[in-house]
Structures are given as C-alpha cells and as structure tokens.
Amino acid sequence: MKLLTCPLNGKRNISEFTYGGEYHVMPDHRTSSARDWAEHVFFHDNVAGLVTEWWCHSASSFWFLAERNTITDEVIRTFKADEIYQQRVEFTAPETEV
Amino acid sequence: MPFGLLKYGLSKNYPAKHHFTPAKELKKHYDVIIIGGGGHGAAIAYNLAKYHGITNVAILEKSYLGGGNTARNTAVIRSNYLTEAGVKFYSESVKLFNNLSNEFNYNVMMENRGQLTLAHSDAAIRSFRWRAEVNQHLGVRSELVDRQTIAELVPNLNMSEDSRFPIMAGLWHADGATARHDAVAWGYAKGACDRGVELHQLTEVEDIEITNGRVTAVKTNRGRVECGSVVQAVAGASSIVAKKAGIPLPIHCYPLQAMVTQPYKPILTPHVSSPQVHVYVHQTSRGEFVIGGGSDPYPLYNTRATLDQRESLSAAALELFPFLSQARLLRQWAGTTDMTPDYSPIMGLSPVENYYLDAGWGTWGFKATPICGVTMAELVATKKVPDLIKPFELERFYRFEQVNEAGATAASH
Numbered sequence: 001m002k003l004l005t006c007p008l009n010g011k012r013n014i015s016e017f018t019y020g021g022e023y024h025v026m027p028d029h030r031t032s033s034a035r036d037w038a039e040h041v042f043f044h045d046n047v048a049g050l051v052t053e054w055w056c057h058s059a060s061s062f063w064f065l066a067e068r069n070t071i072t073d074e075v076i077r078t079f080k081a082d083e084i085y086q087q088r089v090e091f092t093a094p095e096t097e098v
Numbered sequence: 099m100p101f102g103l104l105k106y107g108l109s110k111n112y113p114a115k116h117h118f119t120p121a122k123e124l125k126k127h128y129d130v131i132i133i134g135g136g137g138h139g140a141a142i143a144y145n146l147a148k149y150h151g152i153t154n155v156a157i158l159e160k161s162y163l164g165g166g167n168t169a170r171n172t173a174v175i176r177s178n179y180l181t182e183a184g185v186k187f188y189s190e191s192v193k194l195f196n197n198l199s200n201e202f203n204y205n206v207m208m209e210n211r212g213q214l215t216l217a218h219s220d221a222a223i224r225s226f227r228w229r230a231e232v233n234q235h236l237g238v239r240s241e242l243v244d245r246q247t248i249a250e251l252v253p254n255l256n257m258s259e260d261s262r263f264p265i266m267a268g269l270w271h272a273d274g275a276t277a278r279h280d281a282v283a284w285g286y287a288k289g290a291c292d293r294g295v296e297l298h299q300l301t302e303v304e305d306i307e308i309t310n311g312r313v314t315a316v317k318t319n320r321g322r323v324e325c326g327s328v329v330q331a332v333a334g335a336s337s338i339v340a341k342k343a344g345i346p347l348p349i350h351c352y353p354l355q356a357m358v359t360q361p362y363k364p365i366l367t368p369h370v371s372s373p374q375v376h377v378y379v380h381q382t383s384r385g386e387f388v389i390g391g392g393s394d395p396y397p398l399y400n401t402r403a404t405l406d407q408r409e410s411l412s413a414a415a416l417e418l419f420p421f422l423s424q425a426r427l428l429r430q431w432a433g434t435t436d437m438t439p440d441y442s443p444i445m446g447l448s449p450v451e452n453y454y455l456d457a458g459w460g461t462w463g464f465k466a467t468p469i470c471g472v473t474m475a476e477l478v479a480t481k482k483v484p485d486l487i488k489p490f491e492l493e494r495f496y497r498f499e500q501v502n503e504a505g506a507t508a509a510s511h
Contacts, residue, residue, distance in 0.1 A: 018395075039346065042348040044350050
C-alpha cells in the first residue's frame with residue numbers, strides 16, 4: 001500500500017487522501033476575461049514529469065501541496081500551502097447593477 | 099490431411115501477403131499527416147483515401163500500429179449514452195461497426211451480445227429510465243428491465259437480496275457488442291495502405307512547425323516533413339503532442355486498469371456493467387473473462403498494474419459473479435485515458451488553422467473508432483465541421499457549453 005506524507009498528520013495510507021488538481025496561479029477574478037477564467041478552471045498542463053499539485057487529507061480536511069513525478073509515480077515532497085500563500089485572497093466582487 | 103496445407107506455404111504460387119506497406123523513407127511532403135497509428139489514426143487515413151481520394155497521406159506512429167490504447171481498451175461497443183450529441187454520435191459508430199467486416203473484407207470478429215448495466219439504487223433506476231427514453235427517442239435499442247428479466251438474460255449473475263448492493267433493475271442495451279480491437283486497427287490500416295497511404299512506424303513527432311497560425315511541417319526522429327494539414331490522434335498523449343503545436347487542452351491523463359482470467363467454457367453472453375461497484379465483466383470469444391473499469395485515483399503517465407486495483411476489481415467482480423472465485427488471473431494492465439471535464443471527446447478544429455484534433459478519449463475511444471474516421475476525414479477533406487461532431491469542439495470550454503456525458507463509464511467513478 002502506498003503511503004503519502006501529510007504535512008500535518010505525517011505518513012498515512014494514500015487511500016486517506018483525495019487528489020485536488022494541478023497548482024496554478026489564479027488569475028485576478030476582478031480583471032480576468034471569461035476566456036482566461038475558463039482556461040484557468042478547465043484546462044490543465046497535464047505534464048508528463050514533475051508537477052506541483054493539491055492534495056487533501058480527507059479525514060482531517062487538511063489541504064496541502066505535493067511535488068510528484070507523473071511518469072514514475074514518486075512523490076518528491078509534500079509541503080504546507082503557506083510556503084506559497086502568504087496573503088489571504090479576498091473574493092469580494094465589484095458591485096454591479098442587476 | 100494437414101500436411102496438404104504445406105504446399106501452399108512452400109509454393110511460390112501462393113506468396114505471403116503483407117498487410118501493410120513495408121517501411122521506407124519519408125517523403126518530403128504529404129498532403130495530410132496523421133500523428134498516431136492507432137485505430138483512430140488508421141480509420142481517418144482509410145476514409146481520406148477511400149471516400150475523399152486523398153492518398154498522399156502519412157500515418158506517423160512512434161511505436162507500432164495499434165500498440166497504444168487501441169490494444170489496451172476492453173473492446174466494448176455501445177451507444178446507450180445520455181446526451182443527444184453523444185447518443186447520435188455513438189449510434190452511428192455502432193452502425194458502422196456492424197458492417198465493418200464487409201467494408202474491409204477482413205474479419206473484425208464483431209459479436210452483438212448486448213450490454214446490461216445494473217442499478218443498485220432508486221437513483222440509478224431514475225437515471226436509467228431517463229437514458230432509456232433518450233436512447234429510444236434517437237432510435238437506440240435500450241430499455242429498463244426488472245429483476246426477473248435480468249435473471250433470464252444472465253442466469254449466473256448473483257441476484258441475492260443479501261449482497262451488499264442487491265440488484266434492483268437494469269438497463270438492457272441490445273445494440274451492445276464487442277469486436278477484436280487489433281483487427282479493427284489492422285483492417286483500417288490495410289485498407290488505407292492498399293490505397294496508397296504510408297504507415298511509418300517507429301516515427302516519433304518531436305516538434306511541430308507553425309508559421310502565421312498554420313502548420314507547415316513536422317520534425318520527426320527520421321527527419322523533417324512538410325505537410326498540407328495535420329491530424330493528431332494520440333489519445334493518452336494528447337496534451338503532450340498538442341503542446342508542441344502550442345494548444346492547451348482540458349485533459350488530465352489517468353490510468354484505467356483491467357485484467358483478464360484464463361479461458362473457460364462459454365458461460366456469459368452479454369457484457370455486464372455495474373456503475374455502483376465500479377466493474378464491468380464480459381467473456382471473450384476465446385473464453386477469458388475481461389474484468390475492467392478500475393480508474394486510478396490521481397493522474398499518471400504510467401501503465402503499471404497495482405495490487406489496489408486488482409483487489410477492488412476482484413471484489414466487485416466476485417460480488418456479481420461468485421463462480422469466478424476459483425478463476426485464475428492471466429494478466430492485468432492499464433491504458434492511459436484522456437479524461438475531459440465533461441466526459442466527452444475533443445474533436446474538430448483547433449486554434450491552429452490546418453491542425454485538427456481527435457483527442458479527449460477517456461473511456462469511450464474504441465467504440466467511436468469508425469465514426470471518428472468518417473467525420474474527421476470529412477473535416478480534413480472539406481474543411482467543414484460535420485454536424486455530428488460540432489458539439490465536441492475544443493471551443494466549447496471557452497463558451498461554458500460542455501456536453502455533460504453522464505452515460506460515460508468513467509462518469510460514475
């Protein structure tokens with residue numbers, strides 16, 4: 001059985017985790033076009049090789065990032081999201097008339 | 099007298115016929131280059147040559163003919179999908195499959211065995227009723243059946259009410275079938291090569307040259323080739339090849355695992371599938387039980403077989419067919435599926451003017467092979483997108499107009 005190291009809970013069985021998609025820099029939702037937003041939501045790099053991606057430890061709902069090789073299926077390292085995210089993203093949209 | 103056959107083998111009057119043209123040098127220019135020598139690539143070449151008179155065509159295959167996902171799928175043919183676009187598309191494909199051996203004069207071992215999908219919950223019955231209505235409206239033989247009919251269709255299925263997920267009803271699809279997947283690729287390639295198409299195996303596309311929004315040439319490990327247009331038909335590597343043309347795709351590649359038992363006497367006629375326990379089972383004409391449907395839980399470009407999937411597929415198969423408990427597994431393998439967000443393929447035009455996409459084949463690629471050949475060849479020859487594949491264009495994701503195909507095998511996973 002494959003093990004994955006959760007930065008919060010340590011080594012756990014991989015069946016306890018959920019894959020959460022590729023890590024991408026999110027476009028600014030206030031200024032991006034619908035096209036850019038569609039690309040951010042639906043499109044993937046789908047790289048054969050080293051990738052950075054989101055994982056969640058389902059039992060504790062802890063989200064973190066992992067570096068993984070998609071050819072050899074080796075996890076290089078896992079780390080907490082605060083290595084990348086230092087600031088909270090606010091989702092307040094500008095007011096528009098309906 | 100079997101020795102009588104020897105005279106044919108040794109006589110010069112009966113020379114061995116080669117299926118395909120032998121390897122030769124690449125030409126400097128082809129009107130159409132097809133990247134990928136699987137069933138789809140061969141089918142597109144066949145249709146271009148036979149029905150559109152375009153024969154200056156090269157199929158470039160990095161490995162050998164039909165050695166990728168054409169060889170790795172579980173050869174299920176059906177059209178009982180849920181969306182109008184999907185049902186229309188796949189039912190045309192089933193019709194073409196039914197005539198394929200005659201079309202080629204080559205036996206693709208088509209067997210119309212029917213397909214039974216099992217419902218283990220009220221929600222599944224509701225969705226099956228919906229699917230049956232959509233299917234019948236579009237001329238596909240598909241109906242909701244009760245437990246008694248299921249027991250008659252598949253006498254050795256576990257109908258016990260004490261199992262973890264008792265069978266409540268089923269979706270019977272009389273048009274469901276199977277065929278020899280290798281023969282489909284060989285038949286198309288043979289027919290294409292007989293008409294002048296060149297099949298180049300061990301020829302890998304390394305780069306794609308684009309000038310002013312048009313493909314002008316491809317660079318391969320055997321040299322540079324100029325071209326009028328390019329079709330990519332490389333399911334399982336679609337993102338990698340499209341990236342060389344600068345085209346991003348909404349695809350994640352997941353391995354889909356399957357396994358097969360030793361051959362046994364014929365006992366199971368239809369193809370039986372259960373979205374609830376995540377397995378489908380059928381017995382091949384050779385007698386092997388094919389057990390499939392195990393999608394890995396995260397993306398990977400690796401066709402290794404895992405113990406996890408062997409365990410879960412076996413458990414699910416035994417729940418349906420307890421008599422398989424003594425069966426011995428012969429092999430287990432994986433294919434790489436191009437999973438799209440809406441479980442529909444990506445076919446047609448791309449942002450590059452003369453570069454055409456035949457991608458996004460998750461768990462629905464083999465059954466689409468004949469119709470893919472027809473529609474993609476028509477697109478390349480006429481530059482007009484056939485109505486049947488219009489809903490599947492890449493541009494749909496930018497317009498938020500996905501074709502949500504909940505009838506796909508993987509959609510239930």
